[in-house]
Amino acid sequence: MVKQTTALMVASIFAMSVPALAQQPAKPNEHVHDHGADTAPSKSANGQPKSDEHDHHDHSGHTMSQDKGTAVDHEGMHADDHSQHDMDHDHATDHSAHSAQSTEHGDGHHHHHMDNDHIMDHEGTMIMGQNLDKLPSSCKSISESVEITVKAGRKYARNFPGTAFAFDQQQWNVKPCSKVTFHFVNEDNIRHQFMMHGLPKYLYKYGMFHLEVTGPKTVSGTIIVPGSDDTFLVHCDISHHMEKGMKAQLVVGKGAESIPSIPGLTPYNRNDTYEAENLPKASDKAAQSAMVRQITAFTNNSNMQNYAMIGLGALLGLFVIPLFRKILLRKKSTE
């Protein structure tokens, strides 16, 4: 009994450790390397002075307004009182996407605007907690300006079995005190978010920086990261998008503790248990010999097969075993 339970325990420990191992990235080094390579060119491409920052509009995500025009009628939107909307163009939302309809709008660049922390357009494209110029107290100056393109969509889940949505990368590295502009490219036809948590609250309301857009479309926003090494959670907060893969981290400098359950990067805190299923396989069929097929042809009932096996056993017993005995006896006698 004691032996049995120990064996069970050992088995379950082993069973639990297998999925845990499976969670580990296959080639962790390669991942880190990839990120470095990706951020490097965008850094060099960005040497512009600060005033140019306002003109960084992403021009890659036009498709939505044209082909989904049936579902998005902007007419009534602008019957509204415009005066309450601050026409602030500091934010880098994708204005170009509206150009096709700018005539009917009368104002192609119209955006709802709550306050400087919260910019939203008529389709729900949102920039929250953007920071273009406020230096964190831990920084004397901006170390560098970086642009990072983050792609989001279902197709990036392909790399991580068992997820449904993902970002194209799971980690981005920046220097402390760098000014980072994120171009968030949503490639799906639904909403996704690029939401960052844990930023200093004196600069970022709720410690959050948040981009949100219904795809296919791009939204861009800028922050200035703190001067100390740190790691920030990035996720999409739509119900179960993070849980099902849309999770990443922004590493400032050497970073801090890694965030759990980032696909391919860090293990889940709670793992599912997996068991191999008895799935039908094409090879099962091929393995069946012609003989077996002949037998099963007229005994395709499992009982019949059982009886056939018993019969075979009986035959074996009747003829083969006496034969063996004879052989053995003969051997003995020759000895």
Next chain:
Amino acid sequence: MPRHFFIAILTFYLMSTAAVVQASLKLPATVKVESAALTAEPMCDPKISLAWREAQEIDGVKIDASPGCSPDNPVWIAAAVKGTNNISMDTLMKTGLSPDAIIKTDDIDGDGDPDRIIIKLEIMELNGRSPDFPGIVPTFDIAPGVQPGAWVFAPKTSGMSTENFESVRANPLLRLPSPVIRVEQGDIVQIVLENTHYFPHSIHLHGVDHPFSHGEHGGQDGVPQTSEVELMPGGRRVYQFQARQPGTMFYHCHVQTHTHLAMGLAGMIVIEENKPNNWVQTLNIGGGHVRHRSVAVREQFDQEYDLHYHAMDKELSEIIQKYNDPRLIARDMNQRYDITDATEDYYTLNGLSFPYTLRESLIVVDPDQKIKLRMLNSGGELIAVHTHGHHATITHYDGVEHNPAAQIMRDVFDMAPAQRLDLKLETIDDGKHSYGPGDWLIHDHREKGITTNGMAEGGSMSSIVYKSYLGESGMPKVSHFGIDLSQYFTKEYFERRVPIWQNLDDFASLGSPGGDDGLSAANQATLLNALIGLLIGLLVYGVFAKREYIKQTFMAMVSRSKDAKGGTNNG
């Protein structure tokens, strides 16, 4: 055999017999669960402002008073009536809706209301597993502490799925049931499904006049075996229709319907009669009281309520709490779950079970009113709704008006799965329509319908409450009958840990008995048997060990008696 050993066993036997006698003289005392030990919730959700109850006007939208505990957020109503495209920025921001959630434009027939309606729905999971912590997210309680895993069609929202980053409670727009949709007959309606969920889904417009296939959007009956392929995660599909007939209808997902419908992907859709200046409340989030009625309903009725009855299976809803990997959830739901062996465990009215139904789904009436009740059964079994104190008239079956001359009155309304009934409830105190003012129960009369996972009182029961029986708080006034509803507002009640009758008298005669102090009668019997066994064993051992001695003694005795006999014979 040592004599003192025998004495010890005998003493123990006598003592334990005495203990049995002692225990039967006095049974264990009653242990009362103190109210301080319970997780008491306020009967009314304190997060809901009292101002929401008042009659008011927002952005020109007139909203009726709703004196219950948790009336709909008035800004939601304003947005639903005017469209998120036509309300002020300020109002929109208070709704939490996406600015493109409800787009209303183009008065095509020139009768003063918009005729082109776009409604965007997302699909949200409630109470699902997290790979990060041993809890579920985002949480939605159908009753205190009762959190079945569920999926809903939700109006397109903006921002987070939870109340805030610290909370795991769902954003109030993400809730059961899927919202009631209201459009006008003749409107060009587009329901845009943006599949934010990790499984494929669809929308089937049950009872709504819709073309099987639309030139621009393709097949649109929502059925993956007839009209269209499943809409995959991340995808968008437009369902367009222009309904020629009014009526109370039904929409639901038709992908793996036997599980997806029960998971919550089902809602009521109402086509209102075309009338001039008819700005209908496009979404009634959470169902219940309709605080901005259509022109036709205003003409004929004093009030209107949407009553969506639903049922869920615990074993089904637990699958999304058991796994995080969508493949494992798909495997268990599609290949392992067997609905023919399943039973329903949670019965809800407008997404909630008693006592939360008292917060949201009270039918608050005055005498001599005419009230329209639209009822939908999206559960898997027939239900039988009983209106205490009232007979109501069935005016419509499945959205189609019943011949007015043949309309009948009943007090039990049976509804097959997917069935809709429109009722005319008249609060005329004539002994037939109504027996007069009161706090009259309205409940599914299959008795399991008033339980939550088998625990009564729960399920879909609610009340028809006359205002004279409605308390200041918005809850039915029952304290003057000595009734205390507070125990229902604890999660311990639904965990089956509260002896429900303990407070019916001052000494808790039907409270919980404490455990035995010493040995229970059963244990004592077992112990005695063991002792007897031990005794017999010892005896046998003793006999065996001393068999030589016994033999000798016996022989000696025999020979002595022989000797004696012989002696006498001889002598």
